[in-house]
Amino acid sequence: MNNRVIAKAESVHKTWVEQLDKSIAEVNRTETIKVDGGLKPAVEQGLKDYGKIAGETYKELIGLRTKEKSGDTSVQPQIQAALNRINQSFESIGGNINKAGDEFVKKHNKPYYRQPLILSEEEPWAGPKARMLLASLLEMVHIG
Numbered sequence: 777m778n779n780r781v782i783a784k785a786e787s788v789h790k791t792w793v794e795q796l797d798k799s800i801a802e803v804n805r806t807e808t809i810k811v812d813g814g815l816k817p818a819v820e821q822g823l824k825d826y827g828k829i830a831g832e833t834y835k836e837l838i839g840l841r842t843k844e845k846s847g848d849t850s851v852q853p854q855i856q857a858a859l860n861r862i863n864q865s866f867e868s869i870g871g872n873i874n875k876a877g878d879e880f881v882k883k884h885n886k887p888y889y890r891q892p893l894i895l896s897e898e899e900p901w902a903g904p905k906a907r908m909l910l911a912s913l914l915e916m917v918h919i920g
Contacts, residue, residue, distance in 0.1 A: 782845065785838050789830060796827045813883070818876030822869045829865050833858055 800823045808816055837858045840851045 778845070782838065782842055785841070789834055789838060792830045792834070793827065796823055796830055799823050800827065813880070814876040815880045818873050822873045825865060825869045829862055833862050833865070837862070 800820065803816065803820045803823060837855065840855045840858060843851045844855065
């Protein structure tokens with residue numbers, strides 16, 4: 777990695793952490809749907825886990841790449857290990873959020889969440905705020 781690429785990686789890191797903090801705050805501000813049971817908590821935990829990757833593992837990876845750039849080839853196994861941790865974490869987080877979304881949709885016998893959800897006004901949790909929350913959560917969570 778050259779200096780320009782390292783600087784870009786550090787900039788991406790900073791932006792990523794800031795955006796995740798905003799996303800977590802947005803999820804925390806949203807009203808919980810009484811019958812939700814798992815979607816909102818899964819999204820919130822997923823975002824926190826992404827934050828941990830961004831704040832720790834990705835930052836560690838930048839440091840290792842900087843060492844590698846300066847000629848320290850002994851860090852290559854650590855770089856690969858960090859990349860593997862990041863990829864495994866992404867897969868796990870995405871799987872957990874997608875599972876919670878699928879369970880929510882299945883529980884309420886609605887179309888697959890990539891399709892528009894139609895919520896009946898007779899359902900006590902289907903008010904305008906709940907519909908907006910559900911739409912925004914489902915838009916944010918589709919991973920992979």
